[in-house]
Amino acid sequence: xxxxxxxxxxxxxxxxxxxxxxxxxxxxxxxxxxxxxxxxxxxxxxxxxxxxxxxxxxxxxxxxxxxxxxxxxxxxxxxxxxxxxxxxxxxxxxxxxxxxxxxxxxxxxxxxxxxxxxxxxxxxxxxxxxxxxxxxxxxxxxxxxxxxxxxxxxxxxxxxxxxxxxxxxxxxxxxxxxxxxxxxxxxxxxxxxxxxxxxxxxxxxxxxxxxxxxxxxxxxxxxxxxxxxxxxxxxxxxxxxxxxxxxxxxxxxxxxxxxxxxxxxxxxxxxxxxxxxxxxxxxxxxxxxxxxxxxxxxxxxxxxxxxxxxxxxxxxxxxxxxxxxxxxxxxxxxxxxxxxxxxxxxxxxxxxxxxxxxxxxxxxxxxxxxxxxxxxxxxxxxxxxxxxxxxxxxxxxxxxxxxx
Ligand code: NAD
Ligand code: USQ
Numbered sequence: 449x450x451x452x453x454x455x456x457x458x459x460x461x462x463x464x465x466x467x468x469x470x471x472x473x474x475x476x477x478x479x480x481x482x483x484x485x486x487x488x489x490x491x492x493x494x495x496x497x498x499x500x501x502x503x504x505x506x507x508x509x510x511x512x513x514x515x516x517x518x519x520x521x522x523x524x525x526x527x528x529x530x531x532x533x534x535x536x537x538x539x540x541x542x543x544x545x546x547x548x549x550x551x552x553x554x555x556x557x558x559x560x561x562x563x564x565x566x567x568x569x570x571x572x573x574x575x576x577x578x579x580x581x582x583x584x585x586x587x588x589x590x591x592x593x594x595x596x597x598x599x600x601x602x603x604x605x606x607x608x609x610x611x612x613x614x615x616x617x618x619x620x621x622x623x624x625x626x627x628x629x630x631x632x633x634x635x636x637x638x639x640x641x642x643x644x645x646x647x648x649x650x651x652x653x654x655x656x657x658x659x660x661x662x663x664x665x666x667x668x669x670x671x672x673x674x675x676x677x678x679x680x681x682x683x684x685x686x687x688x689x690x691x692x693x694x695x696x697x698x699x700x701x702x703x704x705x706x707x708x709x710x711x712x713x714x715x716x717x718x719x720x721x722x723x724x725x726x727x728x729x730x731x732x733x734x735x736x737x738x739x740x741x742x743x744x745x746x747x748x749x750x751x752x753x754x755x756x757x758x759x760x761x762x763x764x765x766x767x768x769x770x771x772x773x774x775x776x777x778x779x780x781x782x783x784x785x786x787x788x789x790x791x792x793x794x795x796x797x798x799x800x801x802x803x804x805x806x807x808x809x810x811x812x813x814x815x816x817x818x819x820x821x822x823x824x825x826x827x828x829x830x831x832x833x834x835x836x837x838x839x840x841x842x843x844x845x846x847x848x849x850x851x852x
Contacts, residue, residue: 455545598632609746665719665750703815714757715783719750
């Protein structure tokens with residue numbers, strides 16, 4: 449297959465591109481390098497030393513003999529460029545990773561909220577409109593998030609995208625329907641993924657586009673079989689307070705001797721997936737496209753759920769790190785249970801990589817190897833969700849007085 453990977457320079461996109469290329473697919477990486485510029489804005493950088501996209505693809509050619517083409521393009525801003533690229537390359541599939549993906553970054557300020565909405569919603573909509581305009585029947589595989597569901601249910605397992613509901617008509621007849629599971633985002637970033645869902649549903653219905661939306665949990669780990677082959681292929685490893693995700697942060701914090709930063713009581717339960725399973729899932733999704741006219745296929749891309757304080761205890765037990773309960777900068781439930789269905793990927797052959805000592809140590813080992821590059825001042829999460837959480841700083845946007 450010819451596969452365009454939008455956002456192919458990122459934490460998930462790069463290892464997915466290498467995996468697909470290794471399988472013999474013709475891979476085109478498209479990225480505007482915004483993630484690298486955000487590093488500069490934040491004064492942070494990947495713990496692992498990542499080389500330029502041009503050096504990455506040259507190293508892959510040297511190591512594997514396979515060619516990945518890199519194209520710098522802003523999917524959200526350069527619609528005409530996207531149309532021209534699709535017409536010139538005519539991919540069989542497009543994997544869409546090209547969004548601003550950090551919840552804390554999306555909550556930093558009104559400007560960051562607006563950037564995240566503009567970038568993510570425009571990127572997705574441009575791609576959909578461009579597929580229709582070009583008439584290409586490419587299968588679109590999007591990386592969505594488990595966070596579209598919120599992190600709790602009425603007691604059942606979170607289904608894969610759709611919820612069967614019974615409604616009573618005005619004649620008193622009970623009718624069964626299937627609806628998109630109601631969204632309950634926990635940040636402006638997560639909100640953009642909820643908006644994406646609506647865009648997909650509409651374009652699948654109206655234009656019969658073939659779309660798969662992968663509702664992914666928190667990805668942990670760094671290496672895949674391909675990224676480990678040469679230091680120039682190394683994946684990025686985010687540990688800063690905006691982009692670092694919880695388990696990788698804990699492993700990095702343990703490696704550099706920093707107390708593990710548990711938000712609040714650490715009672716938040718989240719879904720997780722190892723990076724090697726993530727690339728396999730993308731492959732499986734590409735191999736099992738919906739038919740034209742089908743509704744959007746939605747898969748829950750996660751393998752396990754964990755409570756944050758349990759993860760901290762596990763990492764502390766393995767490494768001797770200390771745990772620190774810090775005030776939660778987010779507006780989220782202090783404690784939640786999370787039960788998720790993920791039957792589709794299991795039925796299609798995914799063999800989950802579970803959290804186990806060896807893998808945790810492998811990631812900690814990566815972090816230890818590059819510990820000298822760590823800037824400990826970048827570890828605290830300083831982005832807060834509400835004005836009330838910003839101590840001493842009065843809100844610039846006073847709330848309207850109820851009824852006033
Ligand atoms: P990332 O920030 O490392 O990678 C995203 C890439 O997209 C970056 O290289 C960035 O430069 C590029 N990009 C962003 N906007 C673009 C635009 N307008 N045009 C072209 N390129 C653009 O993020 P990631 O961790 O690799 O996440 C990839 C996708 O997977 C995201 O959509 C994210 O929501 C989803 N996801 C990630 C995780 C996780 O734990 N990392 C979990 C669930 C879902
Ligand atoms: N947390 C801590 N300590 C930390 C960092 C985080 O306790 O040092 C807590 C947070 O408060 C939160 C939980 O850990 O309750 C998860 O935070 P996270 O930053 O690991 O994950 P999140 O913000 O949800 O976002 C990440 C990715 C995002 C993806 C999402 C999947 O950045 O792109 O969509 O995971 S999910 O969580 O299933 O919505």
